[in-house]
Amino acid sequence: MSESSAPNLPLDIATVKGFLDPLEGVALYQAAMDMSPLGLCVEIGSYCGKSTVYLGAACQKTGGTLVAIDHHRGSEENQPGEEYFDPDLDDGVGGMSSLTLFRDTIKRAGLEDTVVPVLASSAMAAKIITSDLAFVFIDGGHSLPAAMADYRNWGVRVMQGVYWPSMTSFPTPPTADAHRMTSINWRCIQAYLPTSRR
Numbered sequence: 001m002s003e004s005s006a007p008n009l010p011l012d013i014a015t016v017k018g019f020l021d022p023l024e025g026v027a028l029y030q031a032a033m034d035m036s037p038l039g040l041c042v043e044i045g046s047y048c049g050k051s052t053v054y055l056g057a058a059c060q061k062t063g064g065t066l067v068a069i070d071h072h073r074g075s076e077e078n079q080p081g082e083e084y085f086d087p088d089l090d091d092g093v094g095g096m097s098s099l100t101l102f103r104d105t106i107k108r109a110g111l112e113d114t115v116v117p118v119l120a121s122s123a124m125a126a127k128i129i130t131s132d133l134a135f136v137f138i139d140g141g142h143s144l145p146a147a148m149a150d151y152r153n154w155g156v157r158v159m160q161g162v163y164w165p166s167m168t169s170f171p172t173p174p175t176a177d178a179h180r181m182t183s184i185n186w187r188c189i190q191a192y193l194p195t196s197r198r
């Protein structure tokens with residue numbers, strides 16, 4: 001994946017808080033360009049909307065739709081006192097919320113006609129979104145149980161999946177899940193980076 005294939009994004013992506021490397025964003029954009037004409041795209045874990053902009057911009061271009069799932073209460077590492085807590089997102093009642101900035105990002109990017117925000121946990125959303133999916137990007141909870149729950153809830157009915165590696169140890173699908181996922185193509189997002197950046 002080269003930086004020269006970077007898309008023209010509808011806003012300056014550096015103005016959006018988040019953790020996505022630009023090269024990884026380009027990978028997401030290209031995957032969504034390929035897959036969104038085939039069906040619904042889903043993102044689990046939007047935070048302030050950085051990955052949503054890459055995925056949503058591609059979906060908008062192809063006429064596709066992106067469902068962006070996040071309870072916007074942050075992952076384990078985003079909580080007050082944890083390493084990746086951002087004081088700008090302090091909700092004033094002991095937690096954090098990325099919802100306001102996420103909505104602002106989607107509006108600024110002109111993606112409100114393409115991105116369907118779902119304010120719910122991944123597990124709850126999986127109960128109501130029951131159709132087959134073209135593409136899923138998993139970047140929600142990074143603990144082993146959270147990551148495995150996302151694999152299990154979303155893995156079986158997606159054509160192509162991309163996941164974010166855990167800061168500790170993101171799982172590869174264990175044997176019990178492997179047979180369920182043989183029909184799909186799951187890749188760690190870092191597989192798209194130049195070797196020197198992995």
Ligand SMILES: C[S@@+](CC[C@H](N)C(=O)[O-])C[C@H]1O[C@@H](n2cnc3c(N)ncnc32)[C@H](O)[C@@H]1O
Pocket residue numbers: 017018019020044045046047048049050051052069070071072073074075076098120121122123139140141142146
């Ligand atoms: C690492 S951040 C996502 C970063 C984002 N993709 C970006 O490009 O900046 C993880 C997000 O997942 C959300 N999250 C964590 N566990 C979740 C769950 N079980 N269901 C829904 N969202 C979850 C958090 O609220 C947080 O916003």
